[in-house]
Amino acid sequence: MVILKIAFRNLKEHKSKTLIVGSIIAVGIMVLVIGNSMMDTATSGIRKAYWDNYTGHIIITGISRSKVTLFGIEGGPSAMNETVPRIPKYEDVYKFVTSLPEVDKVNPQAYGMAIINLSGSEDKSEDKSDDKRKTFTQLFGIDPDYYRKMFPGNLDLVAGRFLKKGEGGILLSERIAKRLSGGDELDISPGDKVLLTSMNDFSGMKIREVPVVGIFRFKTEDPVLSYVSIADIDTVRALNGMTVTSKEEIKLNGEEASLLGNVGDEELFGGGGIVENVNPDEGNLNEKKLLNILGDTSKRKELAKTDSGAWHFLLVKVKNTRSINRVIKKLNDYFRQNEIEARATDWIDAAGMTASLANNIKLIFNIVILIIAIVAIIIIMNTIVISVTERISEIGTMRAIGAQKSFVRRMIMAETTMISLVFGAIGIVLGALVLAFLNLRGIPAPNIFFEVIFGGKVLHPILSLSSVVGSLVVVVIIGVVASLYPVAIALKIQPVQAMQRAA
Amino acid sequence: MKLFEKRKALATVFVLLILILATPSTLFAATDYQKILKSIDNLRRFEEGDFSSVLTMISQDPEKGTDKKVVRQFRRDKDNKFLMLIEEPEVQKGQGYLRVGDNLWFYDPESRKFSHTSLKENFSDTDAKNSDFGRSSLSEDYIVERGSEGKLGKFDVYILELKATNNEVTYPYMKVWVTKKNYLVLKVEEYSLTKRLLRTSYFPKYAKVGSTFTPTVMLFIDNLVKGKKTQITVKDISIEKLPDYVFTKSYVERVNR
Structure with missing residues (x-):
């Protein structure tokens, strides 16, 4: 309890620094909540639309080397050559x-x-x-x-x-x-x-x-x-x-397939003459022959039966x-x-491009957030380091009158956690407010690309529980990670030196 | 003064002479390769009469395995017509590709329907294109961008880099290896608009029928899918005159009755 009191007092003492760190956290969390809620709304919208209307919950397909979707085989140029099994x-x-x-x-x-x-x-x-x-x-x-x-x-x-x-x-x-x-x-x-x-x-x-x-x-x-x-x-x-019926086994004579091995310019054109004189067939293509050129075609119908x-x-x-x-x-x-040789899988595989596009965009969004989080951690860390350095004599005195290292550690941790949680909560509330506004107003898709991601022409985002929980986890991680270095600095302070500095 | 005028006249004649001599030589170098292209077409066309043969097509595909087709080919180059009738496999028997001028129809005997198709499409599911079976029209559809000399195997060849003059052709760019001796095309590399190699074709055997040369063995290699290729062997060549009805839709329907 004492620690919390001291931490709260410190935060109050350094109002401007608290506000800087707090605003960064609040804005970051707000963006995270809004972004992830939008993504979740879009994904669950697409999922529900596909579940109810096109894919069902599970898809069973034959097995292929490339991805089998309801819209054919997906993959590179070699996939174009594959047929749906x-x-x-x-x-x-x-x-x-x-x-x-x-x-x-x-x-x-x-x-x-x-x-x-x-x-x-x-x-x-x-x-x-x-x-x-x-x-x-x-x-x-x-x-x-x-x-x-x-x-x-x-x-x-x-x-x-x-x-x-x-x-x-x-x-x-x-x-x-x-x-x-x-x-x-x-x-x-x-x-x-x-x-x-x-x-x-x-x-x-x-x-x-x-x-x-x-x-x-x-x-x-x-x-x-x-x-x-x-x-x-x-x-x-x-x-x-x-x-x-399926394809019959094909029997080839050597001549018909002579070039199908690995042949290069040398093998093909290394020999001599390539021209032979041909005496064309004469008299074979009379009217009778021409009209009966295919012979019996009755087997065809049987073979083509679906x-x-x-x-x-x-x-x-x-x-x-x-x-x-x-x-x-x-x-x-x-x-x-x-x-x-069959496989059961969920709707994401069945829906193909659309679903994977939405998922990939969510992944990219989270990578961007991760980068921003790292930058935020560095800024927060610096601010706390400054505040710790300003309080060297104070911390030194605390140590001199008997405060353990663990006490100092807990005190700084408590400060950062407090900032993170309070401003994190503010961020979540702000995010929720913005989302409520966007939900009422609706976000129109500017082009076909966004129509695919939104699963329709207008997106009405809803605050998602997973984004709130996820954001809280991120806040705690930011708090803990950002305080590690300042704690290390604070613990290095020797009480004697600190008190001398104060004098 | 007279002497001066005489000299002037002589000089003019001299300059003109030089111009006359010089101009054709540069022109000659430029038209030379285009002429070769024309010669290739002339050598491969049966302008006088008709042409028919039986083609065996063996296609190899890493995914789909080996496939064999036997196709009867009728050609009337002077009218730009051809008919390709599939004889094997049994399930495709009677399917036909009929070209009359700019039109190419495919016929499905099972549904008894014709459908327009394009010369740029593959012939059935082989690596040959529908355009591979008509009369040769390189000199009409392409200009030589660059020409050089080289060797292909044992053959001395011209290497012609071609650019299409219209959008109707299957490939916008081609590189053609043609023998110096008798203008036989041995190898062709076919490129996309972005100059990506799409297909390589080889013509290692020819038959001389009258004054015309026609390839009797062809190999088409798909450069986009590794291991995908088609070999075509030509047999039963005939240059007998064919009745006009052969190049009509009703003939294709009739032989399928």
């Missing part, structure tokens, strides 16, 4: 997932991307300038029943209706529909047909013609999602080459969000035990 043994995985008591709903889904254009434009015009009304869309291949149950009301229909079970068709995102219309006025309506063209490594380039069933916009305004159209799963499977059990993702909603991590562990244990 299917969930192996889908039936078994589905049965296991739905047998778990924690699981509420599931939704199987597949990803695709395609060039899209209005059907008929290819025939009407021989001119490729018509390609202007051709654009690119990402596709979610779905089963309408599962999808609607899992994500009821996640989208607004601008025109038309939702897909029906077993129906082939596409729900165009409003942005894509506008692009196809060549302007802001929609000249596409339900019933129109579109061509989807895509490439896969099994059946090569694929074209599918599907009717537009509806035009929609997702409720969350996320630019990443605005390129996503929703199609029936069979169309997406056909475009992706998700068929029952696999009704082929899915890229199984999205899971649990009854209680506290069980998310437990369910993820259960699922991954099950995959390991049954040697299924």
Whole structure:
């Protein structure tokens, strides 16, 4: 108690220094509280939006070297070459997932991307300038029943209706529909047909013609999602080459693959002549041959048959969000035990770029705060050192009349802790006030980048408990660290010297 | 005075002579490489008649493994037309790429639909581009920025650095190694607008068909994804005249019936 009294008296005595140190702490903590609360609001906003509308709580995917997200594979140039893996043994995985008591709903889904254009434009015009009304869309291949149950009301229909079970068709995102219309006025309506063209490594380039069933916009305004159209799963499977049969083993003769090893200029051009005279085949390409050049094509249909059990993702909603991590562990244990090449993970991986962007920005913000904290510590430390030096004779006298080293240490510690806590609390209150104001007013996102981070066009930040606790921890650390050096100086003071100085 | 005028006239003639002699020589140096480009095109084009062949394409991909395609190629260079019909693998049989002038369509026999595609795109999922299968048009699409002489393996070559003259081409910059002796292209490095190497192509074997040279072995190496490449071997070459209907959409549909 005595220590606290002395500490309080010292702080009162050195008002200006106390105020300098205190203001630095208060402002720092205020920034920390506001920044982290904003980040937390944005992250939990994005999280809730994704949980409720796009990813569910858990995502199950096949295993790939790069990151698998609902929007395809993410990574460098080599990832562009990878395809989204299917969930192996889908039936078994589905049965296991739905047998778990924690699981509420599931939704199987597949990803695709395609060039899209209005059907008929290819025939009407021989001119490729018509390609202007051709654009690119990402596709979610779905089963309408599962999808609607899992994500009821996640989208607004601008025109038309939702897909029906077993129906082939596409729900165009409003942005894509506008692009196809060549302007802001929609000249596409339900019933129109579109061509989807895509490439896969099994059946090569694929074209599918599907009717537009509806035009929609997702409720969350996320630019990443605005390129996503929703199609029936069979169309997406056909475009992706998700068929029952897989690639046959290829037998090569030496000549056909002679250059596929490591060849360089020397190996290729080290020999002599490269030209051979060829006597062209004559008389082989008569009319009969030309019209029957492909021979029998009946096997093709069988080979191109899509696999009704082929899915890229199984999205899971649990009854209680506290069980998310437990369910993820259960699922991954099950995959390991049954040697299924699949993986369960949380929404952040599924959401891909958007979620990681928000998380990375929070990380950068905290790094900046850390740097500011270090600077603050140095300033505070200097101020306390000055105040300690001013009190050398006083501390010396205290020591001379019997004060232990530990007493002096505790006294200075108490001073800094007191400043930190009092001004830290002021900072938190100020932060809370600013946040309350911002919450009422709302912060509009200045551009698309911020729209992604905010999870919408306006952010209404809420004071988050974690930011308050976090800030208090930071305050205590700053207090303790900043007082270490001044304490060391104070303890070096010899009572005799100090008293001589005073004299 | 007369003597002076005579001298003046002589001097003028002399200066003119020098100018006449000097100008073509500098011009010659500049046009020389462009001429080579023209010669390359002329040598590779079947301007007189049609051309058809069967291409075997073996693609290697570090992620997707090895893939084989057999493709029937029909070309009519004088009208800038071609048709590529996939014969193997069975699942892709009948897929076709039809070029008529500036238009290139892809046909999917399964959905019986045509879709416009671009010459800049890859041919199916190989490392060849759709533009690799038409008539050679280097001299129309590129100018020689720099030319030099060198060696490639045992061959004496010209090395031409090309810059595209239009946006329709697949690659904005190219470096071409061409034999001095008969203007055969041996190697091509293909670059992006930022001069990043995207692909390297090799043409180690040619067939002489009449007066035209056509590569019979080609190797395309993707420089962005390590280990990704495609070898193409050309067989069953024919220069028989083809009926006009071969280069139509209805033919592509008909052979798929």
